[in-house]
Amino acid sequence: MTEGNGQGEQPALSPENQAVIQLTRKDFVSDQEVRWCPGCGDYSILAQTQKVMPDFGYPKENIVFISGIGCSGRLPYYMNTFGFHTIHGRAPTMATGLKATRPDLMVWVITGDGDALSIGGNHVLHSMRRNVDFKMVMFNNRIYGLTKGQASPTSELGKRTKSTPAGTIDTPIMPLTVALAAEASFVARSVDTHTEHLQATLERAGYHKGSAFVEVLQNCNIFNDGAWRDFTDREVREDRMLMLEDGKPMIFGKERDKGIRLRGLHPEVVSLGDGVSEDDLLVHDEHAEEPYLALMLSRMWWPEFPVPVGVLRAVTRPTHDELLTGQIDSAVASTGEGDLARVLKSGETWTVE
Amino acid sequence: MTTETEEPRVREHELDRVTIRFAGDSGDGMQLTGTQFTRTAAVFGNDISTLPDFPAEIRAPAGSLPGVSGFQISFSSNDIHTPGDQPDVLVAMNPAALKTNVGDLPAGGALIVNGDAFTQQNLNKAAYTANPLTDGSLKQYNVFEIPISTLNARALEGLDMTNKQVDLTKNFFALGIMFWLYERSMDPTLRWIDQKFSARPVIAEANKRALKAGYAFGETTEIFHERYLVPPAHLEPGVYRNITGNEATAIGFLAASRLAHRPLFYGSYPITPASDILHQLSTYKNFGVRTFQAEDEIAAIGAAIGASYGGGLGMTATSGPGIALKSEALGLAVMVELPLVVCDIQRAGPSTGMPTKTEQADLLQVMFGRNSDSPIPIVAPATPAECFDFAIEAWRIALKYVTPVVYLSDAFLATGAEPWKIPALKDLPNISVENATDPATFRPYARDPETLARMWAVPGTKGLEHRIGGLEKADISGNVSYDPENHHRMQVLRAEKVAGIARDIPPLEVFGPEEGDLLMLGWGSTYGAIRSAVERLQADGHSVAHAHLRYLNPFPANTEQVVRSYRRVLVPEVNLGQLVMLIRARFLVDAVGYDRVRGKPFRIAELVNEANRVLKSSDRWLAGASPRSSESESQQEAQGADQ
Known part of the structure; x- marks a missing residue:
């Protein structure tokens, strides 16, 4: 098993890494000109990513950003780390092979709603269940931006786009529900414009050992402007979003006067007072062994509910590379280092004089 | 032997070459029977060549025509190159096996049949309107009708086994007859039985009794008047083993990993006839081999590319349909110029085709089956034993030229076997290469002037942080480029790099x-x-x-x-x-x-x-x-x- 930021939350710092921690955001800015549309939410995600990167204690040459296709796919070019802009939907597969061969690296996968949930859906499913130790940041703008405005798997039912002039007839996917169903060990949501929350969320993801799935609600001001505005705008966000805090009751609202209570198997919004106290509210538990609570949160949506943001689930289980390395180590321990000459001569042999 | 009798009842002949085909129901153990005969002939020193022929159905209905499984072995005192055009002897365990195989037996050929299996029900399943053993339709052959099931059951009397278990051993009775007929020692098979069934002594005893009973039957009955000896072949001195193409492929890649001093990462999705390579490599964990059963063909190659990006030997294997799925990722490997080996164990197509049958029809697919001009070196071993050498050669080229390489085998090579002279480790080539480490000189797309290989730096190398990807690269810097002249130059450079490998391979002999x-x-x-x-x-x-x-x-x-x-x-x-x-x-x-x-x-x-x-x-x-x-x-x- 590899040491490092094992056991979850804090990286173990080697003397070399202590020096690295002196890095700043600027060290992670590459010399490439950023080419997203002015006003795109991706700028903020890039900036927050660069800001949190020095915190993890990895030398920047040990950090790899891998992306698929779409506007999000460009991000690695702007990070002064190792970077690999792969093909549509397949970034998790490259990350899996890389991590299996190089457990020493910190690997980030940058993807979008089309890349991760449409063409690459199968790989999200399987990398999460394997608990491959990478951090997947999915930019969700509910639209295909790079191909100029077609419906995506998260576009709302009835959405009119270039490819769906009469409205899409496909029920949208709930990304976090998918990640949880695929056994992701870390699942979180944040918003491009909520910069502090986004930084904190990326930081949590970076410290997580295992598959981390972070959905970032991101605005495409060209093809789907205001996709999340109804609940993310500054004036309404406190009433329409639920900031999850581990171990705390689920309270929201400008006046912190509303909460989430469980009735039977269903959540409901209640007003505090009038016989309802904080003790009646659901208490968030990121570490619950079974993901029932997280699954419920993943399906709560405006306007019926405030939209939960923050960490829905964070549990520890062995990662793919730990298990793989473990099998290798135990094979070596039980049979010794491989002897090629012996393999060549295995089975029945005979000698011709 | 028969020396004590005055007039030898059985005449002995010496032959240069014999070809035997075992055919029976897929549940009859014909592949195992053929493999045991092969091992025995190989250990005896014959040159051998085999052709397993099995249905895609795991268990087709018992006794049916689609359920017939066959194994042909040719063994010789000379150097032979094929498993033989036609069998000299056909062993048919049931009517369906007779019907599907007898057409290949030349007139005068020996036909050994399990007479017990020619029941009305089995004849119906094989669509025989009359019993071929009695209707005279086999008169051009030398037919030996033997009640194999009955004799075998008698030999196993007293063992604590069900009738079904007893019946499953009759293939070894047939094998015993063949060992007697061709003067082969039973020892290698008896040893194998002891090893295989060490935890199940009753089953071991049953198989040994079946084998010995078959041998004794050949010796004591009077239906055989001749037996045959095929003397050892004059092979080059050395230590030999019997090897199939897929086995040689797997250990070739293992050797490549050792010779390159890099860990082998093998991503694969199960597909006939490539899966055995995955099975075998997954047993080499103590060599640091990382096998990865991917969720699909695309993930298998994607993970392999990721492993190579990290400095490992990333590879994947599949058959034709899988290559179709991997094509886009192969194009990525061409663009990012990373070493990668992709095996195509070809089978009959198009589409699902005939998955267990051989064909060599993916050549143009691997040559051209990608968008744009996308050159990839292709190597193709010619014999099962050569699979070992070309597995190493594929990696030599991939590493030296920093390029994906396709390794083309097929179902016939993959499952066919021949004797292989085991090479000495010291005779294997050194295929290791160095990665770039110097920030002062590193440019991601600067090239070696001789090989045109690009500079290859792996993550973790201080000061060499850079970005690669599927977008066109600017020559030397590797930055994204839409410059028209640059694109032309890069297309030509990629083509010239692959074409230049011609200077580095042996001439056509x-x-x-x-x-x-x-x-x-x-x-x-x-x-x-x-x-x-x-x-x-x-x-x-x-x-x-x-x-x-x-x-x-x-x-x-x-x-x-x-x-x-x-x-x-x-x-x-x-x-x-x-x-x-x-x-x-x-x-x-x-x-x-x-x-x-x-x-x-x-x-x-x-x-x-x-x-x-x-x-x-x-x-x-x-x-x-x-x-x-x-x-x-x-x-x-x-x-x-x-x-």
């Missing part, structure tokens, strides 16, 4: 005269049939040579000179003319193809016939007749002769 009337040019698993055909043609006094391409992209540097040195070039392929198209296009040589896609290897005789036809038509052509009309005429003749 010719077996036979350096110039003459006919060159038979092949690639891949047709080697044995073509070589045997050319040997016969040469023995008949024809001026015929054989050349076999192991490198299909690029071709060896002397290929053009070789194909121009003969009046005619005949290219036999188990496809509808793929290599012949490349040869004609590349060299403007009037090569002709010979193609039969039956899911089976070529027979030697059909290649001899075709070569004779081409030789004859070229004589007429030289005498003044138009080649086209004379060819179609002789084709009719040849067809007439076939019927």
Whole structure:
């Protein structure tokens, strides 16, 4: 098993890494000109990513950003780390092979709603269940931006786009529900414009050992402007979003006067007072062994509910590379280092004089 | 032996070569029976060649025609190249096996049948209206009807087994008969039984009794009047083992990992006939081999690319349909110029085709089956044992030229076996390469002036942080570029890099005269049939040579000179003319193809016939007749002769 930021939350710092921690955001800015549309939410995600990167204690040459296709796919070019802009939907597969061969690296996968949930859906499913130790940041703008405005798997039912002039007839996917169903060990949501929350969320993801799935609600001001505005705008966000805090009751609202209570198997919004106290509210538990609570949160949506943001689930289980390395180590321990000459001569042999 | 009797009841003969086919229901253990006979013949010192032939159905209905499984082995005191055109002996365990195989048995051939299996029910399942054992339809063969099931059950009496378990051992009774008939020791199989069933002593005892009972039956009954000895072959001195193509492929890749000092990462999605490589490599964990059963073909190659990006030996294997799925990722590997080996163990297609049957029809797919000009080197071993060498060679090229490489095998190579002289470790090539480490000189797309390999730096190298990807790269810097002239330059550079490998591979060797009337040019698993055909043609006094391409992209540097040195070039392929198209296009040589896609290897005789036809038509052509009309005429003749 590899040491490092094992056991979850804090990286173990080697003397070399202590020096690295002196890095700043600027060290992670590459010399490439950023080419997203002015006003795109991706700028903020890039900036927050660069800001949190020095915190993890990895030398920047040990950090790899891998992306698929779409506007999000460009991000690695702007990070002064190792970077690999792969093909549509397949970034998790490259990350899996890389991590299996190089457990020493910190690997980030940058993807979008089309890349991760449409063409690459199968790989999200399987990398999460394997608990491959990478951090997947999915930019969700509910639209295909790079191909100029077609419906995506998260576009709302009835959405009119270039490819769906009469409205899409496909029920949208709930990304976090998918990640949880695929056994992701870390699942979180944040918003491009909520910069502090986004930084904190990326930081949590970076410290997580295992598959981390972070959905970032991101605005495409060209093809789907205001996709999340109804609940993310500054004036309404406190009433329409639920900031999850581990171990705390689920309270929201400008006046912190509303909460989430469980009735039977269903959540409901209640007003505090009038016989309802904080003790009646659901208490968030990121570490619950079974993901029932997280699954419920993943399906709560405006306007019926405030939209939960923050960490829905964070549990520890062995990662793919730990298990793989473990099998290798135990094979070596039980049979010794491989002897090629012996393999060549295995089975029945005979000698011709 | 029979020395104590005055008049030997059984006459002994010495033969150079015998071909046996075991055929039965897929539940009858024919593959195991064939494998045991193969091991025994190999250990005895014969040259061997095998052809397993099994249905895709895991358990087709018992006794049915689609459920028939066969295993042909040819063993010889000479150097042989094929599992034999036709069996000398057919062992048929039931009516369905008889029906599907007897057509290949030449008149006078020996036919050993399990008479107990010829019940009305089994005859119905095989769609026999009358019992072939009694209706006279087999009179051209030398038929030995033996109640194998009954005799075997009697031999196993007293063992604590169900009737069904007893019946499952009858294949070893048949094997015992064959061991007696061909004067083989039972020892290797008895040892194998002890090892295999060490935890189940009753089953071990049953199989040993079945084998010995079959042998004793051969010795004591009076139905066999002859037995045959095929003396050991004169193989080159050394230590040998028996090996299939897939086994040789797997240990070749293992060796490549050792020789390159890099961990092997093998991503694969289960697919016939490539899965055995995954199974075998997954047992080499103590070598640091990382096997990864991916969620699909695309993930398998994606993970392999990721492993190579990290500095490992990333590879994947599949068959034709899987290559189709991997094509986009192969293009990425071309663009990012990372070492990668992709194996295509070809099978009959298109689409799902005939998954367990052989074909060599993916050549053009791996050559051209990607968007844009996307050159990839291709190597193709010709025999099961060569699979080992070319697994290493594929990695030598991939690492030295920093490029994806395709390794083409097929179902016949993958499952066929031959003796393999085990190489000494010190004779294996050093294929290790260094990664870039110097920030002062590192440019991601700067190239080695000789090989045109780009500078390859792996994550974790201080000061060498850089970005690669599927977008076109600026020459040298590797930054994203849409510059028109740069794109042209990069396309040419990628093509030249692959073409330049021709300077680094052995020339195409010719077996036979350096110039003459006919060159038979092949690639891949047709080697044995073509070589045997050319040997016969040469023995008949024809001026015929054989050349076999192991490198299909690029071709060896002397290929053009070789194909121009003969009046005619005949290219036999188990496809509808793929290599012949490349040869004609590349060299403007009037090569002709010979193609039969039956899911089976070529027979030697059909290649001899075709070569004779081409030789004859070229004589007429030289005498003044138009080649086209004379060819179609002789084709009719040849067809007439076939019927």
